[in-house]
Amino acid sequence: MLAIEGLRYSVDSNGSRRDIIPNLSYKFSKGKFYAITGPNGSGKTTLAKLIMGIYPASAGSITLAGVKITDMPIHERARAGIAYSFQHPARFKGITFRELIAIAANTNETTDILRLMKRVGICSFAHLNVPVDSKLSGGEIKKIELATTIARNPKIAIYDEPDTGIDLWTIEPMVKLLKNEQQTRGVTTVVVSHNRAFLEAADTVLIMREGSFFFAGTFSAALPYLNDISVCDYRTCGDRTYDECFR
Amino acid sequence: MIIELVGIGHTMSVLDNLDKELLKAVADLEAIPKGAFNIRKNGELWGRESSANIEIASKANKAGIVITIKPNTRNESVHIPVILSQAGLYDVVENDFIVGANSNVVIIAGCGIHCGSKESRGHAGLHSFHLEENARVRYIEKHLAIGEGQGKRALNPTTRVKLEEGASLDMELTQLGGVDEALRINEVILEKGAALQMTERVMTEERQSATSKTVISLVGAGAHANMISRSVIRGDSLQTFSALMEALAPCLGHIECDAIIMDRGKNETIPSLKVLHPEAELTHEASIGKIADEQLMKLMSLGLSYEEAVSKIIQSFLK
Numbered sequence: 057m058l059a060i061e062g063l064r065y066s067v068d069s070n071g072s073r074r075d076i077i078p079n080l081s082y083k084f085s086k087g088k089f090y091a092i093t094g095p096n097g098s099g100k101t102t103l104a105k106l107i108m109g110i111y112p113a114s115a116g117s118i119t120l121a122g123v124k125i126t127d128m129p130i131h132e133r134a135r136a137g138i139a140y141s142f143q144h145p146a147r148f149k150g151i152t153f154r155e156l157i158a159i160a161a162n163t164n165e166t167t168d169i170l171r172l173m174k175r176v177g178i179c180s181f182a183h184l185n186v187p188v189d190s191k192l193s194g195g196e197i198k199k200i201e202l203a204t205t206i207a208r209n210p211k212i213a214i215y216d217e218p219d220t221g222i223d224l225w226t227i228e229p230m231v232k233l234l235k236n237e238q239q240t241r242g243v244t245t246v247v248v249s250h251n252r253a254f255l256e257a258a259d260t261v262l263i264m265r266e267g268s269f270f271f272a273g274t275f276s277a278a279l280p281y282l283n284d285i286s287v288c289d290y291r292t293c294g295d296r297t298y299d300e301c302f303r
Numbered sequence: 304m305i306i307e308l309v310g311i312g313h314t315m316s317v318l319d320n321l322d323k324e325l326l327k328a329v330a331d332l333e334a335i336p337k338g339a340f341n342i343r344k345n346g347e348l349w350g351r352e353s354s355a356n357i358e359i360a361s362k363a364n365k366a367g368i369v370i371t372i373k374p375n376t377r378n379e380s381v382h383i384p385v386i387l388s389q390a391g392l393y394d395v396v397e398n399d400f401i402v403g404a405n406s407n408v409v410i411i412a413g414c415g416i417h418c419g420s421k422e423s424r425g426h427a428g429l430h431s432f433h434l435e436e437n438a439r440v441r442y443i444e445k446h447l448a449i450g451e452g453q454g455k456r457a458l459n460p461t462t463r464v465k466l467e468e469g470a471s472l473d474m475e476l477t478q479l480g481g482v483d484e485a486l487r488i489n490e491v492i493l494e495k496g497a498a499l500q501m502t503e504r505v506m507t508e509e510r511q512s513a514t515s516k517t518v519i520s521l522v523g524a525g526a527h528a529n530m531i532s533r534s535v536i537r538g539d540s541l542q543t544f545s546a547l548m549e550a551l552a553p554c555l556g557h558i559e560c561d562a563i564i565m566d567r568g569k570n571e572t573i574p575s576l577k578v579l580h581p582e583a584e585l586t587h588e589a590s591i592g593k594i595a596d597e598q599l600m601k602l603m604s605l606g607l608s609y610e611e612a613v614s615k616i617i618q619s620f621l622k
Contacts, residue, residue: 108604110600110604129603129608129609130600130603130604131603131604131606131607131608131609131611131612134603134604134605134606135606139604140604142597142600142601142604144597145601146595146597146598146600146601147598148598148616148619148620149533149561149619149620150533150618150619150620150621150622151615151616151619155619156605159602159605159606159607159615160605160606162606204605208605208606
């Protein structure tokens with residue numbers, strides 16, 4: 057479904073190049089549920105943005121369903137079937153939830169939009185004409201973000217920390233929703249998360265460190281690594297040992 | 304093709320396609336409107352109709368009209384658009400609006416200019432509103448200039464408002480584009496319990512300039528005012544916005560001004576608050592900058608091209 061080969065992403069750092077993703081290769085299989093986790097700064101969001109085309113690859117290739125998309129701009133990747141849910145969704149002055157959904161789903165039909173809202177579990181239609189602006193709470197805007205991602209009916213959906221700002225009682229229904237999209241519609245699902253509920257739901261857990269996957273396997277097999285604080289990149293913190301570090 | 308708009312009233316002549324395009328753009332008119340109206344073309348009256356509750360009369364000694372709305376008039380509207388295409392004409396009018404107590408009406412104004420030559424043309428309108436106790440008015444004013452001519456198009460509106468006790472005014476002031484020079488002056492006085500919602504939207508491009516100066520005085524206890532300014536500055540254009548809100552009584556007020564800069568546009572925004580009563584509460588927020596990358600990324604991730612995303616953001620911002 058999605059093949060990454062020799063992917064590299066580097067940035068300028070004090071006059072020299074620093075690799076965020078040095079050399080990553082991986083194949084995501086069609087219709088599977090992946091959870092990418094790892095310490096802060098390990099490259100999870102960078103990888104997600106490289107797949108969506110938000111960041112340009114420094115080297116390597118990305119192929120979607122046999123088509124090389126490495127040089128495609130964001131909107132062409134979106135049209136090719138990749139959907140992306142931002143960790144910190146954009147807020148707009150003047151654009152309503154209805155308009156965003158209509159763009160995402162490519163329809164203005166009210167019945168289609170209402171059906172979509174029901175599908176993503178947004179029951180209050182009062183939200184439809186609400187501007188997606190700074191007046192929305194963090195939780196509300198994340199639900200809208202999720203809805204616009206699902207409304208794309210993508211081949212592959214990438215969710216960057218979908219639980220940010222979401223209350224504890226909403227996380228489980230959110231996991232069920234993403235699982236349902238995966239299982240009933242065959243959406244290849246990639247969730248970047250620190251939340252155990254998403255990791256447990258995944259067919260494959262990928263643990264990232266220093267821009268590479270150092271583990272790929274089931275949640276139960278990943279557990280020893282998830283419980284091992286030495287996975288943390290920050291080995292030292294002044295004169296403290298890493299297990300005292302607050303990061 | 305000549306389009307004839309047939310309606311009741313007097314001095315009706317024909318409107319051509321350009322006139323109709325301007326009327327549609329500034330007043331959403333495609334036919335003679337229901338209710339009271341006054342349409343002015345090239346400095347002269349084109350058509351007028353009063354209604355049982357809304358009287359429109361010419362001023363005796365100067366260009367302009369007096370619109371008198373009877374107390375308790377409900378769910379009626381008045382259209383008073385101006386269209387202008389005559390080369391070299393600078394049309395000036397002074398219109399007075401007297402809105403009776405407990406009325407609830409919509410007033411649609413606006414000016415459309417067509418310029419097809421090198422000669423300049425423009426319009427200046429002084430609108431004076433007096434809303435009596437508990438009157439409610441929604442006032443919509445759109446300005447637009449079109450045409451391939453090189454002559455300058457100027458639109459200089461001045462709006463003065465007095466809101467009596469409990470009166471409320473919702474003003475939507477929009478400059479859609481094509482205007483080379485604009486100086487807008489708004490002055491509003493709010494008495495006890497009066498309410499003002501003012502939304503100003505201005506788009507400039509090329510080498511156009513627009514200046515907006517607003518003074519809102521909250522003089523009565525319980526008055527509240529909210530001013531929103533949305534500006535899009537493209538090309539080499541310049542916009543200057545200043546708004547002073549002053550509070551002389553226990554009251555609430557807020558100014559929100561946002562500007563999107565594109566190309567080499569320049570903007571100066573000066574929100575100013577003057578609190579002259581210890582129980583008054585005035586706030587403001589302002590932001591000026593380019594379109595946020597995160598907004599572009601989001602819309603592009605939904606399948607819009609860069610150009611489509613920019614267009615959607617600008618359209619919605621000025622909506």
